Amino acid sequence: MAATVTPHIAGNPATLTARQRELIALASRLGRDRFAPRAARWDREAAFPTENFADLRDAGLLGICVPAAQGGLGADFATYVMVAAELGRHCGSTALSYNMHVCSTMWSGFIADALDMNAAQRADHNRIRALHYARIIDEGRIYSQPFSEGGAAAAGKAPWGTRALKVDGGYRVTGRKIFASLSGAADYYGVLCTLERRSADPGDGGTLHDSLYLAVPAGAPGVVISGDWDPLGMRGTVSRTLSFDDVFVPDEARLMPEGLYWQAAARYPHMFATLSPTYMGIAQAAQDFTVSYLRGEVPGMPPVKRRMYPTKQIAVAQMRVMLEQTRALFLQTAREAGVDPDRDARMRLYAAHYTIMENANAICALAVRTCGGQSMLKSLPLERLYRDSRCGSLMLPWTAELCIDRLGRECLYEAGESDEAIDA
Numbered sequence: 360m361a362a363t364v365t366p367h368i369a370g371n372p373a374t375l376t377a378r379q380r381e382l383i384a385l386a387s388r389l390g391r392d393r394f395a396p397r398a399a400r401w402d403r404e405a406a407f408p409t410e411n412f413a414d415l416r417d418a419g420l421l422g423i424c425v426p427a428a429q430g431g432l433g434a435d436f437a438t439y440v441m442v443a444a445e446l447g448r449h450c451g452s453t454a455l456s457y458n459m460h461v462c463s464t465m466w467s468g469f470i471a472d473a474l475d476m477n478a479a480q481r482a483d484h485n486r487i488r489a490l491h492y493a494r495i496i497d498e499g500r501i502y503s504q505p506f507s508e509g510g511a512a513a514a515g516k517a518p519w520g521t522r523a524l525k526v527d528g529g530y531r532v533t534g535r536k537i538f539a540s541l542s543g544a545a546d547y548y549g550v551l552c553t554l555e556r557r558s559a560d561p562g563d564g565g566t567l568h569d570s571l572y573l574a575v576p577a578g579a580p581g582v583v584i585s586g587d588w589d590p591l592g593m594r595g596t597v598s599r600t601l602s603f604d605d606v607f608v609p610d611e612a613r614l615m616p617e618g619l620y621w622q623a624a625a626r627y628p629h630m631f632a633t634l635s636p637t638y639m640g641i642a643q644a645a646q647d648f649t650v651s652y653l654r655g656e657v658p659g660m661p662p663v664k665r666r667m668y669p670t671k672q673i674a675v676a677q678m679r680v681m682l683e684q685t686r687a688l689f690l691q692t693a694r695e696a697g698v699d700p701d702r703d704a705r706m707r708l709y710a711a712h713y714t715i716m717e718n719a720n721a722i723c724a725l726a727v728r729t730c731g732g733q734s735m736l737k738s739l740p741l742e743r744l745y746r747d748s749r750c751g752s753l754m755l756p757w758t759a760e761l762c763i764d765r766l767g768r769e770c771l772y773e774a775g776e777s778d779e780a781i782d783a
C-alpha cells in the first residue's frame with residue numbers, strides 16, 4: 360500500500376522562492392529524521408531538547424534571521440515563519456523554544472532596520488548587534504526571550520516591572536520573569552525591562568523611564584532560576600522562573616537602542632505573531648496523523664483501516680477545511696509583515712493569530728475524537744499534539760482573549776476615537 364504524501368506546510372510550494380523551498384526542506388528533513396523520533400522523550404521528561412538545538416546549530420539554523428553579511432541565512436519574516444511551522448510539525452517544544460532564540464535576531468535585525476533611529480544610534484546598534492550575531496554564528500550561542508512577568512506588562516498595558524538602572528559602562532538589572540522558556544539552556548536571556556536613568560531635570564522627578572531590551576548572560580552573578588516545570592504541554596520548553604538580583608551587564612548587552620522597543624511594538628505588530636507558526640505546524644501534524652491512522656499506516660500499529668466509514672471521512676474533511684482556512688490566513692499575514700501596516704492588515708493579523716492558536720487546538724481535539732481511544736496512547740504522538748496545542752492561545756502578549764479584545768475595539772473605533780468625542 361502506498362503511503363500518503365503529506366501536504367507542504369506552505370500549501371503550494373510553487374508559490375515559494377527557491378530559497379524558501381530549500382530552507383523548509385532542510386527543516387523538514389531535520390524534523391522528520393531527528394526531532395519527531397525524540398519528541399516523546401522531551402515531553403515525558405519535561406527536558407530541554409538539547410540535541411535538537413545541536414542539530415539546528417550544525418545546520419546553520421540558529422542564524423536563520425541573522426543578516427547574510429554577518430554570516431547568517433538572512434531569512435525574511437515569511438521565510439522564517441514557514442520554517443518554524445515545519446519544525447512545529449515535528450516537535451512543538453523545539454519550534455517554540457527556537458522561536459524565542461530567533462526573535463532576538465529578528466527584533467534586533469530586520470525589524471530594527473525598519474524603524475527610525477538617528478545616525479549615531481544606528482551605527483551603535485550595528486556595532487553591538489554584530490557582537491551578538493558573532494556569538495550565535497561563530498560560537499553557537501543560544502538566546503531566549505523572557506518577557507512575561509505575571510502583571511500587565513506582557514500584555515502591553517503597563518511598564519515592565521523588571522528595572523535596568525543606567526550606570527557607568529552598562530546597566531544593573533533587577534526583576535523577575537515567569538515562564539522563561541529555555542531557562543537553564545540559553546546562554547543569554549533577552550530581557551525586556553524598564554530603563555531608569557538619572558535626570559538632572561527636576562521636572563522628571565530625578566528619573567527618566569524608557570524601554571530596554573538587554574541580553575543578560577546566563578552565568579552573570581545574580582541570575583537565579585527557580586520554580587518547578589511540570590506543565591500540561593510544551594514540556595520541552597522548560598519555562599521556569601528567572602530572577603535578576605542587581606545583575607550588571609555592559610552597554611554591549613543592548614539588543615536594541617534604548618527606547619526602541621516601544622517604537623517596534625507600536626509600528627511592527629508582526630513581531631508578536633511569531634509564536635503561532637509552531638501551532639500551524641501542530642495543526643498540520645494532527646491532520647497528517649489522522650490521515651495515516653485512518654489509512655492504517657501508522658508505524659508500529661496493526662494495519663487496520665478505518666477510512667471507509669462515512670463519519671471518519673466527514674471528520675477528516677472538517678479538519679482539512681479548518682486546516683486550509685488556518686493556512687490561508689497564516690500565509691497571507693506572513694507575506695504582509697512590515698513596518699506600519701494599515702489598520703486592515705493589523706486586524707487581519709489579530710484574526711490570523713487567533714485563528715491559528717484556536718484552530719490548532721480544535722483540529723487536535725477533532726483528531727482525538729476521530730481516531731479514537733488507541734490514538735490517545737502515549738506511544739503515539741497525537742495526545743502530545745493535543746496537549747501542546749492547548750498552550751498557544753494562552754501565550755501573551757496576544758492571547759486568544761486579547762486578540763478578540765483588540766479586534767473588537769479596532770473594528771468599532773477609528774484611531775483616536777472615543778465615545779466621549781462622538782457624544783460631545
Ligand SMILES: Cc1cc2nc3c(=O)[nH]c(=O)nc-3n(C[C@H](O)[C@H](O)[C@H](O)COP(=O)(O)OP(=O)(O)OC[C@H]3O[C@@H](n4cnc5c(N)ncnc54)[C@H](O)[C@@H]3O)c2cc1C
Binds near residue numbers: 509541756759760764
Ligand atoms: C509553553 C509556554 C511557554 C512560554 N514561554 C514564554 C517565554 O519564553 N517568554 C515569555 O515571556 N513568556 C512565555 N510564556 C508565558 C506566556 O506568554 C504567559 O505570560 C503565561 O502563560 C502567563 O499567562 P497567565 O495566563 O498567567 O497571565 P495573566 O496575566 O494572568 O493573564 C490571564 C489571562 O487574562 C487575560 N489578560 C491578561 N492581561 C490582560 C489585560 N491587560 N487586559 C485584558 N485581559 C488580559 C489574557 O487573556 C490572559 O490569558 C510561555 C507560556 C507557555 C504556556
